[in-house]
Amino acid sequence: MSDAVSGMAEPDQLLDVAVDDLGIVRLTWVRGLRITEELANHAMTLVDRVNGSHERPLLVDMTGTAALTRPARVTFTRRCSASRIALLGQSPVDRVIANFALGVSSVPVPTRFFTSEPSAVAWLRHDDTGA
Amino acid sequence: MTTRAPEPGDDRLSQLVELVVELASGDRGARMQPSPASDEIDAVIVGINMMAEELQALDADLEARVTERTLQLEQAQLQLERLALYDPLTGLANRTLLADRIGQAMARADRGAAPPAVLLLDLDGFKAVNDSFGHAVGDLLLMEVASRLRAVVRESDTVARLGGDEFALVVIDATNDQVLEMAERIRTALQAPAQLGDQVCWVSASIGVCFAVRGQQADALLRDADTAMYEAKGTTRGAVQIYETRMHTAALSRVRLADQLRGAIAGGQLRVHYQSIVDLQDGRTSGVEVLVRWQHPTRGLLLPAEFIGVAEDTGMIAALDRWVLDTALAQLAGWRATVLGDSAFTMHLNISPIELRSPRFADEVLGSLAHHGISPADLVLEVTETQMTGDDAQTLQALETLRRAGIAVAIDDFGTGYSSIGYVRQKFLDLVKIDRALVTGLDTDPQQHRVAAAILAIVDAFGLDAVAEGVETAAQAEELRGLGCRFGQGIYWCAPMSAAPMTMHLTAAAHATKRAAS
Numbered sequence: 001m002s003d004a005v006s007g008m009a010e011p012d013q014l015l016d017v018a019v020d021d022l023g024i025v026r027l028t029w030v031r032g033l034r035i036t037e038e039l040a041n042h043a044m045t046l047v048d049r050v051n052g053s054h055e056r057p058l059l060v061d062m063t064g065t066a067a068l069t070r071p072a073r074v075t076f077t078r079r080c081s082a083s084r085i086a087l088l089g090q091s092p093v094d095r096v097i098a099n100f101a102l103g104v105s106s107v108p109v110p111t112r113f114f115t116s117e118p119s120a121v122a123w124l125r126h127d128d129t130g131a
Numbered sequence: 132m133t134t135r136a137p138e139p140g141d142d143r144l145s146q147l148v149e150l151v152v153e154l155a156s157g158d159r160g161a162r163m164q165p166s167p168a169s170d171e172i173d174a175v176i177v178g179i180n181m182m183a184e185e186l187q188a189l190d191a192d193l194e195a196r197v198t199e200r201t202l203q204l205e206q207a208q209l210q211l212e213r214l215a216l217y218d219p220l221t222g223l224a225n226r227t228l229l230a231d232r233i234g235q236a237m238a239r240a241d242r243g244a245a246p247p248a249v250l251l252l253d254l255d256g257f258k259a260v261n262d263s264f265g266h267a268v269g270d271l272l273l274m275e276v277a278s279r280l281r282a283v284v285r286e287s288d289t290v291a292r293l294g295g296d297e298f299a300l301v302v303i304d305a306t307n308d309q310v311l312e313m314a315e316r317i318r319t320a321l322q323a324p325a326q327l328g329d330q331v332c333w334v335s336a337s338i339g340v341c342f343a344v345r346g347q348q349a350d351a352l353l354r355d356a357d358t359a360m361y362e363a364k365g366t367t368r369g370a371v372q373i374y375e376t377r378m379h380t381a382a383l384s385r386v387r388l389a390d391q392l393r394g395a396i397a398g399g400q401l402r403v404h405y406q407s408i409v410d411l412q413d414g415r416t417s418g419v420e421v422l423v424r425w426q427h428p429t430r431g432l433l434l435p436a437e438f439i440g441v442a443e444d445t446g447m448i449a450a451l452d453r454w455v456l457d458t459a460l461a462q463l464a465g466w467r468a469t470v471l472g473d474s475a476f477t478m479h480l481n482i483s484p485i486e487l488r489s490p491r492f493a494d495e496v497l498g499s500l501a502h503h504g505i506s507p508a509d510l511v512l513e514v515t516e517t518q519m520t521g522d523d524a525q526t527l528q529a530l531e532t533l534r535r536a537g538i539a540v541a542i543d544d545f546g547t548g549y550s551s552i553g554y555v556r557q558k559f560l561d562l563v564k565i566d567r568a569l570v571t572g573l574d575t576d577p578q579q580h581r582v583a584a585a586i587l588a589i590v591d592a593f594g595l596d597a598v599a600e601g602v603e604t605a606a607q608a609e610e611l612r613g614l615g616c617r618f619g620q621g622i623y624w625c626a627p628m629s630a631a632p633m634t635m636h637l638t639a640a641a642h643a644t645k646r647a648a649s
Contacts, residue, residue: 018559064169067177070184092174093165100181 031064037071051081057080058123086120221277229291251356257296335369416478507537567601574606
């Protein structure tokens with residue numbers, strides 16, 4: 001059993017938000033994290049701050065996430081400055097969590113789950129359907 | 132995607148089975164920690180965890196909705212209950228809730244508690260407020276009365292509005308003295324003037340009190356309180372009356388009398404008698420007063436005092452007054468054609484103030500006069516002073532219409548009410564009838580003589596004529612004449628009599644007048 005990282009640590013130590021050279025905002029979560037409503041809010045605030053008045057594609061690296069709480073999922077249904085969102089994971093657990101986020105809640109912008117980063121980037125950049 | 136079998140010692144599948152069993156048994160909070168392997172088994176564990184969380188949230192949501200709907204239903208039920216059990220104007224209990232509270236109090240009495248008391252209140256003067264200032268002010272007054280009643284009673288007592296200006300109270304766990312003290316407090320509370328918008332109103336309440344006895348029915352208790360209230364209303368304004376058994380007997384006999392009176396009007400048992408009115412200056416018969424009698428099949432000839440009240444309470448007064456009016460005017464038409472010719476002669480008719488407030492009354496009187504070919508100047512309508520409610524708009528309008536047509540209006544039993552002077556100042560009067568109480572002893576008692584002189588001087592000062600009632604002796608007639616009283620009426624000249632002897636009386640009087648003239 002893994003020790004899920006809880007919200008005890010400072011939120012900034014649990015995630016990282018940055019814009020890459022391609023103009024994609026990358027939100028990377030610490031592995032083994034239990035994403036709560038508070039963390040979800042914090043992440044969205046950072047993404048919005050980075051984007052300013054722009055809308056940019058968002059790549060969320062959620063590889064190794066231990067859990068995503070229901071209030072956190074509800075938070076992600078709020079419209080933010082992301083024009084489309086690619087969720088990136090590796091394991092079957094990542095896939096299940098991502099699909100809960102996609103399926104149970106209705107997301108405001110096109111959102112898809114990828115296990116390959118290049119596919120995710122391509123989809124975000126070219127608006128195509130390749131996974 | 133490949134699926135591997137669990138390693139030996141990996142019991143996650145067994146734990147997963149336990150988790151599903153726990154969730155199935157209703158423990159929606161059951162969860163399982165996935166392993167660091169993050170393999171397919173962990174994916175199923177995470178999926179079940181998330182589904183359980185979803186289910187838990189939906190459950191909570193449903194629970195919240197059920198709670199909210201239940202609350203709404205309860206509020207709707209309360210509102211319905213309010214509509215069904217409370218008076219919408221005052222917020223007091225209504226008749227249904229009152230009966231329920233009486234029933235509860237009687238049930239407690241059966242188990243050993245003290246029986247309750249019921250107070251029934253009827254406002255005196257409410258109709259005058261409604262008539263004078265309109266229903267909006269009347270409603271404000273009812274609300275004010277309700278609030279004063281609430282302030283007087285204890286938490287455990289019930290105040291109800293039964294409809295109109297009638298209120299009731301159920302008092303429990305109180306001694307008879309405490310109940311009577313409460314009745315007194317109510318009287319005092321209602322005495323204070325009520326500021327209703329721009330109007331200030333004064334009302335009082337007649338209160339009937341009934342102390343329950345064990346085993347009594349709720350409706351009987353209310354009925355007895357009502358009987359006592361009725362008795363209180365018959366005395367003075369703002370009286371408190373305790374129910375006594377004899378009142379029930381009296382009420383029953385009134386009901387019986389009302390029933391018989393209904394048959395009497397249709398069955399021709401009513402009679403009209405006439406008493407002459409004499410001009411004190413020349414002794415000439417100047418008119419007659421019409422007096423109704425009831426030839427009761429077993430009780431003999433009944434005077435108005437014995438049945439007019441019942442007629443007024445039951446609404447039969449309209450039919451009775453109409454019958455008397457028609458009969459008397461037909462008689463006058465007969466006398467005009469045979470005995471009176473066109474000599475000055477007036478017929479005095481008593482009318483109920485209730486009738487005077489009826490919007491159709493004036494038209495009916497004028498219609499009847501026209502039907503019988505009688506001049507309006509031949510008719511004098513007499514209204515009893517103590518029954519006049521004063522300045523209500525409908526009464527004044529009816530009097531105005533009648534007087535414009537030429538009918539004179541007299542105030543009856545003058546000197547027995549509270550506001551005699553006030554009435555003679557009114558513009559709707561032509562004639563004042565001095566009560567017999569002021570005539571009795573006029574010729575023997577100097578004090579009485581001074582009072583009668585003063586009253587006649589007041590009547591004269593307002594330019595009105597007076598008729599003295601109850602004149603029994605020549606000396607009284609002479610004194611009255613000396614004091615300037617214009618007319619007299621009483622057994623000194625003529626007792627009330629039916630049409631046939633009155634015809635002979637008028638014929639004789641006409642001959643005497645002719646002889647005197649020739």
